Amino acid sequence: METAIILCEDGFGRVRGKTAAGLVRHSLRFQIQGVIDSKQAGKDAGEVLDGKKVGIPVFASVEESIKALGQKPQWMIIGVATIGGMLPPEFREPVKTAISSGMSILSGLHEWLANDKEFGPLALKHGVKIVDIRKEPPLGEMHYYKGLAEKIDAVRIPILGTDAASGKRTTAVILTKELNARGVKTVFVATGQTGLLQGSKYGVPVDAIRGDYVVGELENAIWNAYENEKPQVIIVEGQGALSHPAYVTGSRAIVSASKPSTVVLQHAPGRKYRSYHADELHIPNGTIDRELELIRVYAHSDIIGITLNHENLTREQVQEKTAEYEKQYGVPVCDMLVDGPGKVADAIIKRFFPEKA
Numbered sequence: 001m002e003t004a005i006i007l008c009e010d011g012f013g014r015v016r017g018k019t020a021a022g023l024v025r026h027s028l029r030f031q032i033q034g035v036i037d038s039k040q041a042g043k044d045a046g047e048v049l050d051g052k053k054v055g056i057p058v059f060a061s062v063e064e065s066i067k068a069l070g071q072k073p074q075w076m077i078i079g080v081a082t083i084g085g086m087l088p089p090e091f092r093e094p095v096k097t098a099i100s101s102g103m104s105i106l107s108g109l110h111e112w113l114a115n116d117k118e119f120g121p122l123a124l125k126h127g128v129k130i131v132d133i134r135k136e137p138p139l140g141e142m143h144y145y146k147g148l149a150e151k152i153d154a155v156r157i158p159i160l161g162t163d164a165a166s167g168k169r170t171t172a173v174i175l176t177k178e179l180n181a182r183g184v185k186t187v188f189v190a191t192g193q194t195g196l197l198q199g200s201k202y203g204v205p206v207d208a209i210r211g212d213y214v215v216g217e218l219e220n221a222i223w224n225a226y227e228n229e230k231p232q233v234i235i236v237e238g239q240g241a242l243s244h245p246a247y248v249t250g251s252r253a254i255v256s257a258s259k260p261s262t263v264v265l266q267h268a269p270g271r272k273y274r275s276y277h278a279d280e281l282h283i284p285n286g287t288i289d290r291e292l293e294l295i296r297v298y299a300h301s302d303i304i305g306i307t308l309n310h311e312n313l314t315r316e317q318v319q320e321k322t323a324e325y326e327k328q329y330g331v332p333v334c335d336m337l338v339d340g341p342g343k344v345a346d347a348i349i350k351r352f353f354p355e356k357a
Contacts, residue, residue, distance in 0.1 A: 143216040
C-alpha cells in the first residue's frame with residue numbers, strides 16, 4: 001500500500017473537506033500518514049472527525065509532516081471537494097512544496113493540475129507524477145445506455161440523499177462492509193472522486209462525464225461489478241439529490257443506471273441550507289417528504305431505511321429525530337457513524353435474504 005498525506009488546509013472536519021474525511025475513515029489504496037491543516041494541527045485526525053483517535057496526525061505544513069514522519073510520503077492527495085472543482089489559491093504553495101520534496105500529486109478536482117503551467121514543469125523536473133482522476137474516458141471508449149440493470153440478478157441499492165455532501169458515500173461504504181460481514185456478498189460502486197481515491201474497484205466520476213454517456217458509463221461500471229464479482233447486493237454511491245437545483249444530474253443518472261430494488265435515504269436534519277453557496281444563496285435544505293416523492297417518480301421504488309448525518313445536532317437531538325422518523329416513515333433510522341449499520345442491514349436481509357435473517 002502506497003503512503004500518502006492529505007492536503008486539506010482550512011477544510012478538515014468541514015463539509016468541503018469530505019475527501020480528506022473519507023480517506024481518513026476508509027482507504028483500500030493508501031496508507032494515510034497525515035493530514036495538512038494548520039487550523040487543526042496537533043490533533044489526531046480521527047478525533048477531529050468522530051471523536052476517536054485513529055493514529056493519523058494533523059500537521060500545520062508539508063515541511064512539518066516530512067520532519068515528523070522522518071521521510072516523505074509517496075503521494076500528496078488533494079483533500080477538498082470545492083464548489084466548481086477548482087484548486088483553492090492557498091493550496092498552490094503546499095502543492096509546489098510537495099512536488100519539490102519528491103511527492104507525486106493526486107487530485108479529484110475538475111481543474112486538472114497536470115495541465116498547470118507551474119506544476120507540470122516542476123513535476124517533470126523532480127521526476128514525480130501528477131494524476132487527475134476526475135476525467136471521462138476517451139470519446140471512442142465510452143458506453144451508451146443499454147438497459148443492463150434489468151439483466152442483473154442482484155439487489156441494487158443506491159444511497160440517495162436530500163442534499164449534497166451529506167454522507168452518502170460514508171453510509172454506502174459502512175453498509176457494504178456490514179453486509180459482507182454478515183455473509184451477504186456485496187460490492188460498492190463509486191460515483192465520485194473520493195470513492196475512487198479510496199480504492200473502489202468499480203465506479204465512474206459521474207460529474208466529469210458528458211451527458212450523452214453518463215448513464216451508460218455508470219451502467220457499465222455496475223454491470224462489470226456484477227459480471228466480475230457475482231455479488232448478491234450492489235451498493236451504488238449517490239450524488240447530490242433529486243431535489244437539488246444544482247446537483248440533480250448525478251442522482252438522476254444513478255437512478256436510471258441502477259434501476260433500484262430499493263433505496264436508502266441519507267438526510268442531515270440539522271442542516272439549514274443546501275450545500276451549495278450556502279452563505280450567498282440560502283437555498284433551504286431538502287426534506288424527506290419531497291425526496292420520497294421524487295424517488296417514487298424517478299426510481300419507481302420505496303426506501304428501506306433512513307440514515308442520518310448528525311452535523312449541528314446533539315446526541316439527544318439525533319435520538320429524537322431517529323424516533324420521530326421511524327414512527328413517521330415506518331422504516332429503520334440510524335446514524336451510521338454512531339449507531340452503526342445494524343438496523344438498516346437487518347431490514348435488507350429480512351426483505352431480500354430471509355434465509356439469513
